[in-house]
Amino acid sequence: MKIVILLFMLKIYNTLSKKKEKFKAICNGNINLYVCGSTVYDLCHVGHARTFVFFDIMVRYLRFIGYNVKYVRNITDIDNKILNKAKENEESVFSLTNRMILEMSYDFCNLNILSPDLEPRVTDNIKCIIDLIIILLKKKYAYLAKNGDVLFSIDSYSRYGYLSGQNLKLLKNRIRYNYSKNNFSDFVLWKRVDYGECIWNSPWGFGRPGWHIECSAISQKYLGVHYDIHGGGSDLIFPHHENEIAQSICAYNNGYVNYWMHTGLVIFDKKKISKSNGNFFNLKYILSKYSVDCLRYFLISSHYRNILYYNDDNIYNAKNSLKKIYNALYGTNYLVSTFSEDDFKIRFCQAMNDDFNIPKVISILFELVDEINIFKKKNNFLIANKLSSRLIELFSILGIRFLKLNKKINFKNNDKKYNLIKKLILKRDNARRSCNWSIADKIRNKLYSLGVVVEDSLHRSIWKIK
Ligand SMILES: [Zn+2]
Structure with missing residues (x-):
């Protein structure tokens, strides 16, 4: 039997239908995959390792049998946990998240997890998040609450709860009454915040995006409104993925994701x-x-x-x-x-x-x-x-x-090299912040010689191994 024949026999357990289904790609031979990435406020733990090692193997295998996989894994670099941790550490949000992203990349590289094709950060994608909220407001799936937040109205989406099997009546009893909400379970798309670090301007005033909207917006930007597989840890099924489905289906009136895959917990x-x-x-x-x-x-x-x-x-x-x-x-x-x-x-x-x-x-x-x-x-x-x-x-x-x-691999040398890379990246960030462009360029060349490519955006630098 040839590998190419095996390509048509793949079965995937779909959390949405709760059964194993024969896999059929939207576009023959190509798979678009989105996996919810880490929230970078602390070091990675064994739970992260399990999820990302599994999807790493899945991607390696799908490529092995001949699929062309486009793998997107986001980085949540703005969130209450991040804000609290930065405050606790007395450091800026940017310094904390940049440090944690470096640590995560190092750990994942050590764990032999291949980099995804794209690793977009939430703070680099605020515009597409705002655009999505505008659509939801226009279509009346979202509303502006009295406290200035923009909320998603779960009553406007009849299939809410389908993925997780949540009983909304029971849910109502669990959730504290909030006067700004039409329904107890309505969730935040845009949190109104007038002062402080990391706030963005929007048609509804300054603030920050809610957690769930980032994955709907980022996946649409890089993979389109309808794609093949969405993955994550099973702790994300509710409310995160339930809310993602509601947002994306209501905004784009399309199928969103064909197969939902979730990894089990580590106990x-x-x-x-x-x-x-x-x-x-x-x-x-x-x-x-x-x-x-x-x-x-x-x-x-x-x-x-x-x-x-x-x-x-x-x-x-x-x-x-x-x-x-x-x-x-x-x-x-x-x-x-x-x-x-x-x-x-x-x-x-x-x-x-x-x-x-x-x-x-x-x-x-x-x-x-x-x-x-x-x-x-x-x-x-x-x-x-x-x-x-x-x-x-x-x-x-x-x-x-x-x-x-393989005696050629020497971890001690790898550690030394990594520490040097880490120092150079932080030094370059500081040089860029003080507009010392010639030093920043010199360090970029040095990093390139160490096998690291640096890509600059307006507010930060993203690095990856060549
Ligand atoms: Zn997500």
């Missing part, structure tokens, strides 16, 4: 985590304790929609499984060319096509490990080498690189 048991210094959930801390391969292996050990239990036992199991694979690969030459097609590759794709059943994929890859051991015992290295090569190829789609096998 951790303090008693089962050996070191409880408060950092155990923090990605940097985990990466200092375990290898990248081990962490990725652990993160994909449970089906992406199921709960993942984060505890020492489960990480130990991941470590042990990797050890078995290392042992099988030991002594083989995995740089030889593989078979053109084989049963393992086909079964790998079949399991991935079944709503990305990665635990099943891993069990298939362990059959491959057993085969390698058998041929090694028989001293048949011609076949053992080809199978090892296949094993490395298929694990690479899961983003697992078997770093110990």
Whole structure:
């Protein structure tokens, strides 16, 4: 069976219909994907890692079977949590968010998460957010409340609650009465704020966008009004994604998203985590304790929609499984060319096509490990080498690189390089703020020589690795 045939067999569990559906792209061979990114007020934790590692694997696989994927993941760089944290730290919002974006990029890069094609920041997209609110007001799906906020009227959208299955009557009892709202559950599109940092002018006065409107506006700007897949953590189903659907469908009168995908929660048991210094959930801390391969292996050990239990036992199991694979690969030459097609590759794709059943994929890859051991015992290295090569190829789609096998990768050097990049970016930001353009240009060239491309916009610089 050819990979191209497998392309038509993909099934995805759609949170909207609550069942596995045959995947059909809007535009043949192309997939537009939007995933809600992080709110950058603190360091990333294992919950973020799970969601973004899963979508990273999904994108790698879809490209592997021949799809052309456009992947957009936003960055929420304005939000109450950010404002509060900046105040607590006595630093500007810009300094906090820029610092956290650097840390996030570093952690994700270390975790071998490929960069999305576009990573738009909310504060760079205020205009398209305002434009969307104008449409909703014009169409009477939104209204200006007495306190100056613009609110979405959930009564105006009859299918509100469909994605999450929320019972709005129960919801009403839970939500505190607010005199500015027509309905208790109406949510903010534009928050009126007259003073303070990070406010923008709008037809309704100064203020800031509400959280939900950013994803409707940004996804429409980069992927159009109707696109294939929208993903995120399951904690975003309500209210965030429910509200996104209401906003986008009411504004554009179109299908919005065909497939909604959500990753399960990560639950951790303090008693089962050996070191409880408060950092155990923090990605940097985990990466200092375990290898990248081990962490990725652990993160994909449970089906992406199921709960993942984060505890020492489960990480130990991941470590042990990797050890078995290392042992099988030991002594083989995995740089030889593989078979053109084989049963393992086909079964790998079949399991991935079944709503990305990665635990099943891993069990298939362990059959491959057993085969390698058998041929090694028989001293048949011609076949053992080809199978090892296949094993490395298929694990690479899961983003697992078997770093110990590759002596060229040196993390200490990577850390040093990163610290230098970080220093240079912050130095350049300061130079730009004091209009010292020649220094800013010199630093940009230095960064380029280190493999970092810097793109300047009016208020900030965005960097990415070449
Ligand atoms: Zn979002």
